[in-house]
Amino acid sequence: MIFQGCTDLTRETRRKWAGLLFVLPGMLAYLVWTIYPIFNGFYMSLFKWNLNPRIPNEFIGLSNYVKLFQDPQFYVALSNTIKYAVITVPFQLVLGLLVAVLLNRGKKGQTLFRLLYYLPVITSWVVVSVLFQYLFATRGGMINFLLKDVLHLIKTDIKWLAQTSTAMIPIYTLGIWKGIGWTMLIFLAGLQSIPKQLYEAARIDGAGGWKLFAKITMPLLRPTFVFQLVMLTIGGFNVFLSVLIMTGGGPRNSTQVLNTYMFKEAFEYFHFGYGAAIAVVFFIMVFTISQLQRRFLKSDPY
Amino acid sequence: MRKALLVLVAILAVGMLLAVEEITFWHTYSTNSGEYNLLTAKIIPEFEKAHPDIKVKETQVNYNDMRQRLIVGTAAGVLGDVIRMDIIWVPQFAEIEMLVPVDIVFAEDFAKVKDGFLPGPLSTCEWKGHYYGLPLDTNTQVLLWNRKLFEEVGLSEGPKTMDEFIKYAKLLTKDKNGDGQNDQWGYADGGLGPWNTIPWIYSFGGHILDSTNQKAEGFVNSEGSIRALQTVKDLFESGFVADTIIGGGGIGTFEGYAENIYSMILAGPWAWPIIRGQYPDAEINAVVFPAGDGGSRSVVGGENIVITETSEHKAASWEFVKYMTSHEVQKAFVEVSQMPVLKSLVEDQVIIEHPYFHVFMQQLTTAVARSPHPGWNQINDIMDQAWQDVIVADYGVKESLDYAVELIERVLAEYR
Amino acid sequence: MKRIITNLIIYILLVLGAVIMCFPFYYMIVTSLKESAYIFTVPPQLIPEPATLNNYVSVWTKADFKLYFWNSVKITIPAVLLNVFLSSLTAYGFARFRFPAKELWFSILIATLAVPGLLLTIPQFDMVRRVKFLMDNPFTIILTSGIGSVAFNAFFLRGFFEGIPIELEEAAELDGCNAFRTYWKVALPMARPALATLVILSFLGVWDDYFWPSLILRERSQWTLPIGILGFRAQHSVQWHLLFAGTMIAILPVLVIYITFQKYFVKTVAEGGLKL
Numbered sequence: 001m002i003f004q005g006c007t008d009l010t011r012e013t014r015r016k017w018a019g020l021l022f023v024l025p026g027m028l029a030y031l032v033w034t035i036y037p038i039f040n041g042f043y044m045s046l047f048k049w050n051l052n053p054r055i056p057n058e059f060i061g062l063s064n065y066v067k068l069f070q071d072p073q074f075y076v077a078l079s080n081t082i083k084y085a086v087i088t089v090p091f092q093l094v095l096g097l098l099v100a101v102l103l104n105r106g107k108k109g110q111t112l113f114r115l116l117y118y119l120p121v122i123t124s125w126v127v128v129s130v131l132f133q134y135l136f137a138t139r140g141g142m143i144n145f146l147l148k149d150v151l152h153l154i155k156t157d158i159k160w161l162a163q164t165s166t167a168m169i170p171i172y173t174l175g176i177w178k179g180i181g182w183t184m185l186i187f188l189a190g191l192q193s194i195p196k197q198l199y200e201a202a203r204i205d206g207a208g209g210w211k212l213f214a215k216i217t218m219p220l221l222r223p224t225f226v227f228q229l230v231m232l233t234i235g236g237f238n239v240f241l242s243v244l245i246m247t248g249g250g251p252r253n254s255t256q257v258l259n260t261y262m263f264k265e266a267f268e269y270f271h272f273g274y275g276a277a278i279a280v281v282f283f284i285m286v287f288t289i290s291q292l293q294r295r296f297l298k299s300d301p302y
Numbered sequence: 303m304r305k306a307l308l309v310l311v312a313i314l315a316v317g318m319l320l321a322v323e324e325i326t327f328w329h330t331y332s333t334n335s336g337e338y339n340l341l342t343a344k345i346i347p348e349f350e351k352a353h354p355d356i357k358v359k360e361t362q363v364n365y366n367d368m369r370q371r372l373i374v375g376t377a378a379g380v381l382g383d384v385i386r387m388d389i390i391w392v393p394q395f396a397e398i399e400m401l402v403p404v405d406i407v408f409a410e411d412f413a414k415v416k417d418g419f420l421p422g423p424l425s426t427c428e429w430k431g432h433y434y435g436l437p438l439d440t441n442t443q444v445l446l447w448n449r450k451l452f453e454e455v456g457l458s459e460g461p462k463t464m465d466e467f468i469k470y471a472k473l474l475t476k477d478k479n480g481d482g483q484n485d486q487w488g489y490a491d492g493g494l495g496p497w498n499t500i501p502w503i504y505s506f507g508g509h510i511l512d513s514t515n516q517k518a519e520g521f522v523n524s525e526g527s528i529r530a531l532q533t534v535k536d537l538f539e540s541g542f543v544a545d546t547i548i549g550g551g552g553i554g555t556f557e558g559y560a561e562n563i564y565s566m567i568l569a570g571p572w573a574w575p576i577i578r579g580q581y582p583d584a585e586i587n588a589v590v591f592p593a594g595d596g597g598s599r600s601v602v603g604g605e606n607i608v609i610t611e612t613s614e615h616k617a618a619s620w621e622f623v624k625y626m627t628s629h630e631v632q633k634a635f636v637e638v639s640q641m642p643v644l645k646s647l648v649e650d651q652v653i654i655e656h657p658y659f660h661v662f663m664q665q666l667t668t669a670v671a672r673s674p675h676p677g678w679n680q681i682n683d684i685m686d687q688a689w690q691d692v693i694v695a696d697y698g699v700k701e702s703l704d705y706a707v708e709l710i711e712r713v714l715a716e717y718r
Numbered sequence: 719m720k721r722i723i724t725n726l727i728i729y730i731l732l733v734l735g736a737v738i739m740c741f742p743f744y745y746m747i748v749t750s751l752k753e754s755a756y757i758f759t760v761p762p763q764l765i766p767e768p769a770t771l772n773n774y775v776s777v778w779t780k781a782d783f784k785l786y787f788w789n790s791v792k793i794t795i796p797a798v799l800l801n802v803f804l805s806s807l808t809a810y811g812f813a814r815f816r817f818p819a820k821e822l823w824f825s826i827l828i829a830t831l832a833v834p835g836l837l838l839t840i841p842q843f844d845m846v847r848r849v850k851f852l853m854d855n856p857f858t859i860i861l862t863s864g865i866g867s868v869a870f871n872a873f874f875l876r877g878f879f880e881g882i883p884i885e886l887e888e889a890a891e892l893d894g895c896n897a898f899r900t901y902w903k904v905a906l907p908m909a910r911p912a913l914a915t916l917v918i919l920s921f922l923g924v925w926d927d928y929f930w931p932s933l934i935l936r937e938r939s940q941w942t943l944p945i946g947i948l949g950f951r952a953q954h955s956v957q958w959h960l961l962f963a964g965t966m967i968a969i970l971p972v973l974v975i976y977i978t979f980q981k982y983f984v985k986t987v988a989e990g991g992l993k994l
Contacts, residue, residue: 018897019815026808026872027823029865034830037841041833051376052398099735102728114980115973116736119743122972124926124944127965130956131742137551139544142745156483162550162694177739185918185980189911223877231870234831251549252690259834266837267373268679270394279837286832332952361936364949374933378844380853556955576955580754 038283045276057273064277074278076253077261080168084257085236088175092232093225095176096183101213103184104191114188121181128178129245136160136170136246161247164254171255174242179235183228190224191217226297230290237286258282323618324357328382330365330605336638338362345634349625356618376400383613384622386438386605389426389671390678395608396434397676397717402609403432408620415627422602423643426671435608436627437643439635442600442669443501443568444588444661451486451565460566460589464505467566467592468533471542474565489537490544490555490564494689496672496682497601498547498568499530501591504599504670506530510685511673511710516718518710522685523703526596531699535692548694560584570603571639571662588658590665602671604643641666677713684709750774750962773963781960783967785939786946790925791971793856793863793942797924800864801871802916806909808868809875810901814887824876827869843933856940859931863924871916878912879905914979921975925968943968 045064047057068074099117103110120128135142137160144157160166198216207215218225240259243249249256249264258278266275327346331337346358361382363371369391375381376398387395395401405412412433416424423437447460451474461467471488478485491498496510503510508527511518521527537543544564546552556573558564560581569588577584590598607626609619625631632642636652641662653659672678688706691697750773752766777783812824842862852858882905890900906913928944935941941949947968950961 015815015897016817019811019817019820022811022815022897022901023808023817023823026804026811026865026868027827029804030827030830030868032845033842033862033865034833034838034869035826036845037838038830038833040841041837044837050398051373052400053377053379055399095735099732102732105728111977111980113732113736115977117739118976120739122922122926122969122976123743123746123965124928124947124968126928126944126948127746127961128742131746133551135742135745137553138546139552141551142741159545159548159550162545162548164695177742181739185915189915192911223881227874227877231831237832238834240834240836247549250690251694252687259836262834263836264683267370270398270676276837279834283829283833287829290828290832333949362938364932364945364951366948366951367932370929371933374840374843377840378847380847572955 041276041279044273045280047273049273049276051270051272060273064274065281067274068277068281073253073256073261077256077258080255081237081239081257081259083168084172084175084239085233087172088179089229089232089236091176092179092183093228095180096228097187097221099180099184100187100191101217104188114184117184118181120178121185123178125178125241126245128174129242132170132174132242133161133246138162162251164252167247167251167255171239171242171246174246175236175239179232183232186224186228187221190221194220222297226294229297230293233293234286234290237282237289321355322357323355323615324359325384325613325615325619325622326382327358327360327384327386327622328363328368328371329360329386330363330368331386332365333362337635337640340634340638345626345631349622352625353618353621356615356621358622379612381610381612383610383615383619385608385610387435387608389423389437389602389604389606389674390682392427392434392606392608393429393674393678394676396429396432400611401434402611402613402616403434404436404609404620404623405433407616411620411624415624418644418646419627420643420645420648420666422666422669422671423604423606426602426604426674427606428674429676435606436623438605438607438626439640440602440604440643440666441570441572441641442602442662442665443497443570443591444600444665445591446559446567446569446573446586446588448559448562448565449585449587450562460587461592462589464533464592464594468537471537471566472540475542484541485563487544487558487564488542489566490558491547491568492555493549493686494547494693495686497603499534499685499689500601500670500672501568501599502530502534503527505591505594505596506533507594507596510681511675511714515673515675516714518707518714522707522710523700526594527703528699530594531689531692531703534689535699538693548690556580559586571641571658574658575639586658588661590661597668598665600665600669602666602669604641675714676717680713681710684713746962747966749958750966752959754957754959773959774967777960777963777967781946781949781964782938782941783943783946783964786941786943787967789856789935789940790942790944790968793859793931794921794924797860797863798917798920800860801867801920801924802913804864805868805871805916806875806906806913807901808872810879810905812872813876813879814884814905815897828873830869831873839930839933842930846934852934854935854937854940856935858934859924859927859942862930863927867920867923871920875909875912875916878909882908914981917979918976922972925972 046059046061048060049057103113103117136144138144138157141157141160143160144154147154148157158166160170194217198220199212202212202216238259239257240263243255243257243260244263247255249260259282262275262278262282265271265278329341331341333339341360346360350357368388372381372385372387372391372395376395381400392401396403405416415436416433419437420440423440424433427433427435427437445460452458452460452470455473457470457473461470467489474486474488475484476486477483496503500510503526506526506529508524508530509521510527512521534543538547544552544558546555546558553561553563555564555567555569556577557580559567559569560577568591574586577586591600592598607623609616609623613619627643629644629646632644632647633650633652636642636647636656636659641659642653647653648663653663673681675681684706688702691702692699748764748766751769751771753768753770753772812820846852846858846862886908887900887904890904891897895903926944927942928948931942932945935945943964947961947964950957950964
């Protein structure tokens, strides 16, 4: 009896140490590589930080934050970023799921389709941003050419990237276009691991198409769904290169997002302390949102 | 005896090796226009021959990355010894004490060479009374005019005055295929930032900052500035200017010029190799910017050559800097379309015989630098926004410029 | 009959979608086959005429792409291996073991995902430049790429590991396997679709990485493909035809990896399926 108890205790301790050993290399590397720089960033935001390390930095406490909350440009960037996430994330999720479901049933040409849908994902942001800039050009752009001369849906060329009212549209389109293949891929992995037996059993019970989807597929896909929602939201908030290259934040700040705003303040105006403050606020916001998403939408403990 | 001699030779050899200083030179010379080849095949080897105790290690950086490289390098204290830096960045890096003030550290030499430089380019090295490098190459923008399109409407020469320009622009804008939209324009440009608009502002007698770069009120919103902006707006509203000026992409100025779509464009000396690269038979004609009340003024571009404060080989770097700005080297670079910054070359055969440099050198004598101020990036964005507010969003001209003054004064205050 | 119509509709939708997905791609390929004078014709040429393979030849030989290609390969493969190994170790630890402050640590890991990477670059570069050995060294990139996305990957994999029935591992333990062997011989093979996905994503991330390698690998001889490709964007002009040709070359290995590893999805279904 006593021996049994001893062995159990030792096993528990052994497993505890084993667990720590498993996560230690990754956590340690991460501590040095990511967590330390983050604290460095927090620290930077409390100073009028000078790029030259040999010039002492002036401590200004929370002044950068006070300035930030009174800055109209910050709120513009914030609202644009939120709009971007709110518009692109659902489209990526829904369309990705749709394609994954459609591809999951057929056998013919599945590999080819999967490949074609995945192509946008594997091209670099810089190249596709430049490409989309060309596609949406006012004159000589493919999109206007198709809409006006081929499909005759519009009479005059739309000034996509030159008008404040339409400038975000090419950027949204790019974001959604580039993300669908990614969500499709992950949903496919999820769909493929749902045991076929479950479907067969339900079919025997008389369930048809929609019911199968709603009662089996959706619930089992839930963890994947939540995971993707969180990741896509974080990704959406992090939108950067596409805006920088396609519009640089213009015209007239209508496409300025948090990252481009931070980039401008830090890297172009050399307001590094201020840029760091933007980053800190950004981080707190995104972290909160992702935690809320996980809490409200998950079914099993993660 | 033998042994001692060998040891002595060995020590001397090691000593000589140790005496060789290596300096790193960061630059953005590109490979597709021969600049890079000239540098590595001829310029650097000849310098090393003349200075056997100095070795130059060149690092080519993509133009779009140079600034990032400089920023990250500054923060980490890892920078090249000598840098070929865009002129508009010099005051910003000087302000954070990253550049060597050559008029102090190498005072004697500097005093000797200072007057050899063209005034416009030299002014871009100055901040708060000191010079933080030397000009290396310069450029400006002139007006290209399309002879074919001009002759079609009975014109034979590019516009000399602003009045002529406005008249011509109207004549040259047409709707050729009758679809209700213009497909040929009198004028086209790529943006509304100071790089594109300074020729307008200053040729109309307007300004951005005052000559000491400390004041905006009365300059940004001066009469001339207002008239310049109003004129461009009117031209745009009348449809004589292609859409590319407000962004949105479309046919680039060079392609449009060569394809007979744009009758007049602004361009720098790089236009020739670029246009000819795609359209080998293109005819290119240029005149200085049409003169308004302020004369014919254009904008100065180019690069300066600077030495970083973190360099441990400042004297050797200065030798290289002097070499790069010497008469022979400047002349050699003309071949690869780098415009020289020395007064002595303005009347040189190589310039006069050059197919297109003479019009640029002419323009350079009155060209205006973008205000050398560490806050320039912010001032640039404010000016860009002001012009966009008027042309894209229909705000009033005076209001926009007055508002720009307010914002710019705040930026200037940051650095006083 | 209804079946056939539904299938047809689905098929048409898929094809339409595929066309939209691929069209920009098609445009890139077409431009890469054009001579430079034909890039900006109005209306844009949909079929290159004259078509040429010169851009590819020129990019591979004259523009040193052969060198950049091998540099990329030499960095990406080890980096991916390191990444998958480190991430799966970490994820397994979180999935199967209990240790003090476990959820706190995990939350911290996840929190770092929300940080905008831009501002981290400066302190990271500052750390690297202090060790001379690490500058201009591809090994540095392997290391940092391997570590860089551990948080995301561990987050991703943990769910997979938790979804695997624990019985197999418990059986292995009874048979005398220690924790590591159980992980290596039992858990990893079971998580194949997840690992395959990870390889695909990780490969892409490292292969396409531009900014960080461009800061560290300053010598031309060390450049990777993304650095080479963006070299075609000069100060006043962009050589589109070469840029796109280079892009096409760079995309090939990514496609190969994708095609190879996506087979693992189908395989697992045949083996009885996994719970997510």
